[in-house]
Amino acid sequence: MEIFYANEINGGLALLDADESAHCVRVLRHRVGDEVTVVDGIGNMYRCRLSDDSPKGAAAEILETVPGWGGHSYSLNMAVCPTKNNDRFEWFVEKATELGVDVVSPVIGERSERKVFKAERSRKIALSAMKQSLKAKLPLVEEPVSVRDFILGHSGDSGVKMICYCFEGETLRRSIKDVLEGLPSDSAVTVLIGPEGDFSPEEARLAVGHGFVPVHLGPSRLRTETAAVTAVTACYLRFME
Structure with a gap:
Protein backbone atom coordinates (compact mmCIF):
# COMPACT_ATOMS: atom_id res chain seq x y z
CA MET A 1 0.00 0.00 0.00
CA GLY A 68 -7.62 8.11 13.72
CA TRP A 69 -6.20 5.78 11.08
CA GLY A 70 -3.55 3.44 12.50
CA GLY A 71 -3.66 5.26 15.82
CA HIS A 72 -3.46 4.09 19.42
CA SER A 73 -5.51 4.91 22.48
CA TYR A 74 -2.67 5.96 24.77
CA SER A 75 -0.23 8.87 24.62
CA LEU A 76 3.49 8.06 24.90
CA ASN A 77 6.40 10.45 25.37
CA MET A 78 9.82 8.78 25.19
CA ALA A 79 12.55 10.94 26.70
CA VAL A 80 15.80 9.27 25.63
CA CYS A 81 19.44 10.29 25.79
CA PRO A 82 20.93 10.31 22.26
CA THR A 83 23.54 7.61 21.73
CA LYS A 84 27.17 8.25 20.81
CA ASN A 85 26.54 6.47 17.51
CA ASN A 86 23.67 8.46 16.04
CA ASP A 87 22.55 5.51 13.86
CA ARG A 88 21.45 3.66 16.99
CA PHE A 89 19.23 6.52 18.13
CA GLU A 90 17.74 6.78 14.64
CA TRP A 91 17.02 3.04 14.77
CA PHE A 92 15.09 3.66 17.99
CA VAL A 93 13.09 6.49 16.37
CA GLU A 94 12.18 4.25 13.45
CA LYS A 95 11.07 1.30 15.59
CA ALA A 96 9.24 3.48 18.12
CA THR A 97 7.29 5.11 15.30
CA GLU A 98 6.37 1.73 13.86
CA LEU A 99 5.09 0.52 17.23
CA GLY A 100 3.43 3.75 18.35
CA VAL A 101 4.92 6.84 19.99
CA ASP A 102 3.62 10.41 20.16
CA VAL A 103 6.65 12.42 21.27
CA VAL A 104 10.37 11.68 21.16
CA SER A 105 12.25 13.99 23.53
CA PRO A 106 16.04 13.84 23.16
CA VAL A 107 17.54 14.62 26.58
CA ILE A 108 21.17 15.32 27.40
CA GLY A 109 22.34 13.86 30.70
CA GLU A 110 25.36 14.65 32.84
CA ARG A 111 26.94 11.38 31.68
CA SER A 112 25.84 11.57 28.03
CA GLU A 113 28.59 10.92 25.52
CA ARG A 114 26.69 12.88 22.86
CA LYS A 115 26.12 16.46 23.93
CA VAL A 116 24.87 17.80 20.58
CA PHE A 117 21.86 16.40 18.75
CA LYS A 118 20.28 17.57 15.49
CA ALA A 119 16.65 16.53 15.27
CA GLU A 120 15.95 17.05 11.57
CA ARG A 121 17.23 13.68 10.32
CA SER A 122 15.27 11.84 13.01
CA ARG A 123 12.14 13.70 11.90
CA LYS A 124 12.63 12.43 8.34
CA ILE A 125 13.11 8.88 9.64
CA ALA A 126 9.90 9.18 11.69
CA LEU A 127 8.02 10.37 8.60
CA SER A 128 9.20 7.41 6.56
CA ALA A 129 8.40 4.96 9.38
CA MET A 130 4.93 6.46 9.83
CA LYS A 131 4.05 5.74 6.20
CA GLN A 132 5.71 2.31 6.21
CA SER A 133 3.78 1.18 9.30
CA LEU A 134 0.39 2.42 7.99
CA LYS A 135 -0.11 5.25 10.44
CA ALA A 136 -1.51 8.74 9.95
CA LYS A 137 -0.01 10.49 12.99
CA LEU A 138 3.56 11.73 12.82
CA PRO A 139 5.48 11.64 16.13
CA LEU A 140 6.87 14.94 17.31
CA VAL A 141 10.67 14.84 17.58
CA GLU A 142 11.56 17.69 19.90
CA GLU A 143 14.71 19.75 20.13
CA PRO A 144 17.10 18.43 22.81
CA VAL A 145 17.05 19.69 26.39
CA SER A 146 18.97 18.69 29.50
CA VAL A 147 17.64 15.86 31.65
CA ARG A 148 17.16 18.35 34.49
CA ASP A 149 15.15 20.75 32.33
CA PHE A 150 12.98 17.92 31.02
CA ILE A 151 12.20 16.69 34.53
CA LEU A 152 11.35 20.16 35.80
CA GLY A 153 9.38 21.00 32.67
CA HIS A 154 7.18 17.92 33.11
CA SER A 155 6.85 18.12 36.87
CA GLY A 156 3.13 18.87 36.79
CA ASP A 157 2.16 16.49 34.00
CA SER A 158 -0.80 14.22 34.47
CA GLY A 159 -0.53 10.51 33.70
CA VAL A 160 2.25 8.18 34.75
CA LYS A 161 5.94 9.06 34.51
CA MET A 162 8.69 6.45 34.80
CA ILE A 163 12.48 6.52 34.98
CA CYS A 164 14.57 3.48 34.02
CA TYR A 165 17.62 3.62 36.27
CA CYS A 166 19.80 1.08 38.05
CA PHE A 167 19.63 2.70 41.52
CA GLU A 168 22.06 0.01 42.72
CA GLY A 169 19.70 -1.33 45.40
CA GLU A 170 19.06 2.00 47.08
CA THR A 171 15.53 2.40 45.71
CA LEU A 172 12.79 -0.16 45.19
CA ARG A 173 11.96 -0.51 41.50
CA ARG A 174 8.85 -1.98 39.93
CA SER A 175 8.77 -3.66 36.56
CA ILE A 176 7.42 -1.49 33.77
CA LYS A 177 4.88 -4.23 33.08
CA ASP A 178 3.58 -3.96 36.64
CA VAL A 179 3.24 -0.17 36.46
CA LEU A 180 1.40 -0.29 33.12
CA GLU A 181 -0.90 -3.15 34.14
CA GLY A 182 -3.47 -1.12 36.06
CA LEU A 183 -3.65 1.87 33.73
CA PRO A 184 -6.67 2.72 31.56
CA SER A 185 -6.21 2.44 27.80
CA ASP A 186 -6.25 6.22 27.29
CA SER A 187 -3.38 6.88 29.70
CA ALA A 188 -0.62 9.42 29.18
CA VAL A 189 2.76 7.74 29.70
CA THR A 190 6.23 9.27 29.90
CA VAL A 191 9.38 7.14 30.05
CA LEU A 192 12.85 8.50 30.78
CA ILE A 193 15.80 6.47 29.44
CA GLY A 194 19.39 7.42 30.27
CA PRO A 195 22.72 7.22 28.43
CA GLU A 196 25.05 4.22 28.42
CA GLY A 197 26.63 5.48 31.63
CA ASP A 198 23.15 5.85 33.19
CA PHE A 199 21.74 8.92 34.88
CA SER A 200 23.75 10.59 37.59
CA PRO A 201 22.45 9.99 41.15
CA GLU A 202 21.43 13.65 41.29
CA GLU A 203 19.35 13.35 38.11
CA ALA A 204 17.70 10.18 39.38
CA ARG A 205 16.82 11.75 42.73
CA LEU A 206 15.43 14.83 40.98
CA ALA A 207 13.22 12.65 38.78
CA VAL A 208 11.86 10.62 41.70
CA GLY A 209 11.29 13.82 43.64
CA HIS A 210 9.14 15.12 40.78
CA GLY A 211 6.90 12.09 40.47
CA PHE A 212 8.83 9.70 38.22
CA VAL A 213 8.33 6.07 39.24
CA PRO A 214 11.56 3.99 39.32
CA VAL A 215 11.16 0.99 37.01
CA HIS A 216 13.24 -1.81 35.51
CA LEU A 217 13.01 -3.59 32.16
CA GLY A 218 14.01 -7.03 33.33
CA PRO A 219 17.29 -8.66 34.40
CA SER A 220 19.27 -8.03 31.20
CA ARG A 221 21.59 -5.06 30.84
CA LEU A 222 20.31 -3.19 27.78
CA ARG A 223 21.83 -0.56 25.55
CA THR A 224 20.06 2.80 25.54
CA GLU A 225 18.24 2.24 22.24
CA THR A 226 17.28 -1.34 23.19
CA ALA A 227 15.89 -0.17 26.54
CA ALA A 228 13.90 2.55 24.79
CA VAL A 229 12.37 0.18 22.24
CA THR A 230 11.60 -2.32 25.02
CA ALA A 231 9.65 0.37 26.89
CA VAL A 232 7.74 1.32 23.74
CA THR A 233 6.96 -2.35 23.10
CA ALA A 234 5.69 -2.79 26.66
CA CYS A 235 3.19 0.03 26.09
CA TYR A 236 2.23 -1.32 22.67
CA LEU A 237 1.50 -4.80 24.00
CA ARG A 238 -0.25 -3.54 27.15
CA PHE A 239 -2.72 -1.28 25.33
CA MET A 240 -3.06 -3.15 22.05
CA GLU A 241 -6.72 -3.74 21.27
Whole structure:
Protein backbone atom coordinates (compact mmCIF):
# COMPACT_ATOMS: atom_id res chain seq x y z
CA MET A 1 0.00 0.00 0.00
CA GLU A 2 1.52 3.31 -1.09
CA ILE A 3 1.16 6.14 1.42
CA PHE A 4 1.87 9.81 0.70
CA TYR A 5 2.21 12.60 3.24
CA ALA A 6 0.59 16.01 2.85
CA ASN A 7 1.18 18.66 5.49
CA GLU A 8 -1.31 20.96 3.77
CA ILE A 9 -5.00 20.17 3.30
CA ASN A 10 -6.82 23.01 1.55
CA GLY A 11 -10.27 23.26 -0.01
CA GLY A 12 -10.85 19.55 -0.36
CA LEU A 13 -7.37 18.98 -1.79
CA ALA A 14 -4.33 17.25 -0.33
CA LEU A 15 -1.24 19.15 -1.47
CA LEU A 16 2.03 17.21 -1.65
CA ASP A 17 5.39 18.91 -1.18
CA ALA A 18 8.20 18.62 -3.71
CA ASP A 19 9.70 15.42 -2.25
CA GLU A 20 6.38 13.59 -1.98
CA SER A 21 5.29 14.84 -5.41
CA ALA A 22 8.48 13.60 -7.06
CA HIS A 23 8.09 10.20 -5.42
CA CYS A 24 4.44 9.96 -6.44
CA VAL A 25 4.82 11.16 -10.04
CA ARG A 26 8.40 10.44 -11.12
CA VAL A 27 9.18 7.28 -9.16
CA LEU A 28 5.77 5.60 -8.93
CA ARG A 29 4.47 7.20 -12.17
CA HIS A 30 1.04 8.15 -10.90
CA ARG A 31 -1.03 10.33 -13.23
CA VAL A 32 -4.18 12.45 -13.01
CA GLY A 33 -7.15 10.22 -12.21
CA ASP A 34 -5.19 7.65 -10.19
CA GLU A 35 -6.49 6.91 -6.70
CA VAL A 36 -3.89 7.49 -3.97
CA THR A 37 -3.78 7.29 -0.18
CA VAL A 38 -2.63 10.37 1.73
CA VAL A 39 -2.02 11.00 5.44
CA ASP A 40 -1.72 14.38 7.13
CA GLY A 41 0.51 13.59 10.12
CA ILE A 42 -2.19 14.50 12.66
CA GLY A 43 -4.17 11.26 12.47
CA ASN A 44 -6.27 11.49 9.31
CA MET A 45 -6.06 9.25 6.26
CA TYR A 46 -7.56 10.43 2.98
CA ARG A 47 -8.63 8.35 0.01
CA CYS A 48 -7.93 10.65 -2.92
CA ARG A 49 -7.89 11.00 -6.68
CA LEU A 50 -4.87 12.70 -8.20
CA SER A 51 -5.94 15.96 -9.83
CA ASP A 52 -2.53 17.51 -10.58
CA ASP A 53 0.48 15.34 -11.43
CA SER A 54 3.16 18.00 -11.30
CA PRO A 55 6.35 16.41 -9.92
CA LYS A 56 7.05 19.65 -8.05
CA GLY A 57 3.62 20.12 -6.49
CA ALA A 58 1.05 17.36 -6.98
CA ALA A 59 -2.49 17.69 -5.65
CA ALA A 60 -5.18 15.10 -4.93
CA GLU A 61 -8.93 15.54 -4.55
CA ILE A 62 -10.16 14.11 -1.24
CA LEU A 63 -12.84 11.45 -1.72
CA GLU A 64 -13.05 10.08 1.83
CA THR A 65 -11.59 10.97 5.23
CA VAL A 66 -10.74 8.30 7.81
CA PRO A 67 -9.85 9.87 11.20
CA GLY A 68 -7.62 8.11 13.72
CA TRP A 69 -6.20 5.78 11.08
CA GLY A 70 -3.55 3.44 12.50
CA GLY A 71 -3.66 5.26 15.82
CA HIS A 72 -3.46 4.09 19.42
CA SER A 73 -5.51 4.91 22.48
CA TYR A 74 -2.67 5.96 24.77
CA SER A 75 -0.23 8.87 24.62
CA LEU A 76 3.49 8.06 24.90
CA ASN A 77 6.40 10.45 25.37
CA MET A 78 9.82 8.78 25.19
CA ALA A 79 12.55 10.94 26.70
CA VAL A 80 15.80 9.27 25.63
CA CYS A 81 19.44 10.29 25.79
CA PRO A 82 20.93 10.31 22.26
CA THR A 83 23.54 7.61 21.73
CA LYS A 84 27.17 8.25 20.81
CA ASN A 85 26.54 6.47 17.51
CA ASN A 86 23.67 8.46 16.04
CA ASP A 87 22.55 5.51 13.86
CA ARG A 88 21.45 3.66 16.99
CA PHE A 89 19.23 6.52 18.13
CA GLU A 90 17.74 6.78 14.64
CA TRP A 91 17.02 3.04 14.77
CA PHE A 92 15.09 3.66 17.99
CA VAL A 93 13.09 6.49 16.37
CA GLU A 94 12.18 4.25 13.45
CA LYS A 95 11.07 1.30 15.59
CA ALA A 96 9.24 3.48 18.12
CA THR A 97 7.29 5.11 15.30
CA GLU A 98 6.37 1.73 13.86
CA LEU A 99 5.09 0.52 17.23
CA GLY A 100 3.43 3.75 18.35
CA VAL A 101 4.92 6.84 19.99
CA ASP A 102 3.62 10.41 20.16
CA VAL A 103 6.65 12.42 21.27
CA VAL A 104 10.37 11.68 21.16
CA SER A 105 12.25 13.99 23.53
CA PRO A 106 16.04 13.84 23.16
CA VAL A 107 17.54 14.62 26.58
CA ILE A 108 21.17 15.32 27.40
CA GLY A 109 22.34 13.86 30.70
CA GLU A 110 25.36 14.65 32.84
CA ARG A 111 26.94 11.38 31.68
CA SER A 112 25.84 11.57 28.03
CA GLU A 113 28.59 10.92 25.52
CA ARG A 114 26.69 12.88 22.86
CA LYS A 115 26.12 16.46 23.93
CA VAL A 116 24.87 17.80 20.58
CA PHE A 117 21.86 16.40 18.75
CA LYS A 118 20.28 17.57 15.49
CA ALA A 119 16.65 16.53 15.27
CA GLU A 120 15.95 17.05 11.57
CA ARG A 121 17.23 13.68 10.32
CA SER A 122 15.27 11.84 13.01
CA ARG A 123 12.14 13.70 11.90
CA LYS A 124 12.63 12.43 8.34
CA ILE A 125 13.11 8.88 9.64
CA ALA A 126 9.90 9.18 11.69
CA LEU A 127 8.02 10.37 8.60
CA SER A 128 9.20 7.41 6.56
CA ALA A 129 8.40 4.96 9.38
CA MET A 130 4.93 6.46 9.83
CA LYS A 131 4.05 5.74 6.20
CA GLN A 132 5.71 2.31 6.21
CA SER A 133 3.78 1.18 9.30
CA LEU A 134 0.39 2.42 7.99
CA LYS A 135 -0.11 5.25 10.44
CA ALA A 136 -1.51 8.74 9.95
CA LYS A 137 -0.01 10.49 12.99
CA LEU A 138 3.56 11.73 12.82
CA PRO A 139 5.48 11.64 16.13
CA LEU A 140 6.87 14.94 17.31
CA VAL A 141 10.67 14.84 17.58
CA GLU A 142 11.56 17.69 19.90
CA GLU A 143 14.71 19.75 20.13
CA PRO A 144 17.10 18.43 22.81
CA VAL A 145 17.05 19.69 26.39
CA SER A 146 18.97 18.69 29.50
CA VAL A 147 17.64 15.86 31.65
CA ARG A 148 17.16 18.35 34.49
CA ASP A 149 15.15 20.75 32.33
CA PHE A 150 12.98 17.92 31.02
CA ILE A 151 12.20 16.69 34.53
CA LEU A 152 11.35 20.16 35.80
CA GLY A 153 9.38 21.00 32.67
CA HIS A 154 7.18 17.92 33.11
CA SER A 155 6.85 18.12 36.87
CA GLY A 156 3.13 18.87 36.79
CA ASP A 157 2.16 16.49 34.00
CA SER A 158 -0.80 14.22 34.47
CA GLY A 159 -0.53 10.51 33.70
CA VAL A 160 2.25 8.18 34.75
CA LYS A 161 5.94 9.06 34.51
CA MET A 162 8.69 6.45 34.80
CA ILE A 163 12.48 6.52 34.98
CA CYS A 164 14.57 3.48 34.02
CA TYR A 165 17.62 3.62 36.27
CA CYS A 166 19.80 1.08 38.05
CA PHE A 167 19.63 2.70 41.52
CA GLU A 168 22.06 0.01 42.72
CA GLY A 169 19.70 -1.33 45.40
CA GLU A 170 19.06 2.00 47.08
CA THR A 171 15.53 2.40 45.71
CA LEU A 172 12.79 -0.16 45.19
CA ARG A 173 11.96 -0.51 41.50
CA ARG A 174 8.85 -1.98 39.93
CA SER A 175 8.77 -3.66 36.56
CA ILE A 176 7.42 -1.49 33.77
CA LYS A 177 4.88 -4.23 33.08
CA ASP A 178 3.58 -3.96 36.64
CA VAL A 179 3.24 -0.17 36.46
CA LEU A 180 1.40 -0.29 33.12
CA GLU A 181 -0.90 -3.15 34.14
CA GLY A 182 -3.47 -1.12 36.06
CA LEU A 183 -3.65 1.87 33.73
CA PRO A 184 -6.67 2.72 31.56
CA SER A 185 -6.21 2.44 27.80
CA ASP A 186 -6.25 6.22 27.29
CA SER A 187 -3.38 6.88 29.70
CA ALA A 188 -0.62 9.42 29.18
CA VAL A 189 2.76 7.74 29.70
CA THR A 190 6.23 9.27 29.90
CA VAL A 191 9.38 7.14 30.05
CA LEU A 192 12.85 8.50 30.78
CA ILE A 193 15.80 6.47 29.44
CA GLY A 194 19.39 7.42 30.27
CA PRO A 195 22.72 7.22 28.43
CA GLU A 196 25.05 4.22 28.42
CA GLY A 197 26.63 5.48 31.63
CA ASP A 198 23.15 5.85 33.19
CA PHE A 199 21.74 8.92 34.88
CA SER A 200 23.75 10.59 37.59
CA PRO A 201 22.45 9.99 41.15
CA GLU A 202 21.43 13.65 41.29
CA GLU A 203 19.35 13.35 38.11
CA ALA A 204 17.70 10.18 39.38
CA ARG A 205 16.82 11.75 42.73
CA LEU A 206 15.43 14.83 40.98
CA ALA A 207 13.22 12.65 38.78
CA VAL A 208 11.86 10.62 41.70
CA GLY A 209 11.29 13.82 43.64
CA HIS A 210 9.14 15.12 40.78
CA GLY A 211 6.90 12.09 40.47
CA PHE A 212 8.83 9.70 38.22
CA VAL A 213 8.33 6.07 39.24
CA PRO A 214 11.56 3.99 39.32
CA VAL A 215 11.16 0.99 37.01
CA HIS A 216 13.24 -1.81 35.51
CA LEU A 217 13.01 -3.59 32.16
CA GLY A 218 14.01 -7.03 33.33
CA PRO A 219 17.29 -8.66 34.40
CA SER A 220 19.27 -8.03 31.20
CA ARG A 221 21.59 -5.06 30.84
CA LEU A 222 20.31 -3.19 27.78
CA ARG A 223 21.83 -0.56 25.55
CA THR A 224 20.06 2.80 25.54
CA GLU A 225 18.24 2.24 22.24
CA THR A 226 17.28 -1.34 23.19
CA ALA A 227 15.89 -0.17 26.54
CA ALA A 228 13.90 2.55 24.79
CA VAL A 229 12.37 0.18 22.24
CA THR A 230 11.60 -2.32 25.02
CA ALA A 231 9.65 0.37 26.89
CA VAL A 232 7.74 1.32 23.74
CA THR A 233 6.96 -2.35 23.10
CA ALA A 234 5.69 -2.79 26.66
CA CYS A 235 3.19 0.03 26.09
CA TYR A 236 2.23 -1.32 22.67
CA LEU A 237 1.50 -4.80 24.00
CA ARG A 238 -0.25 -3.54 27.15
CA PHE A 239 -2.72 -1.28 25.33
CA MET A 240 -3.06 -3.15 22.05
CA GLU A 241 -6.72 -3.74 21.27
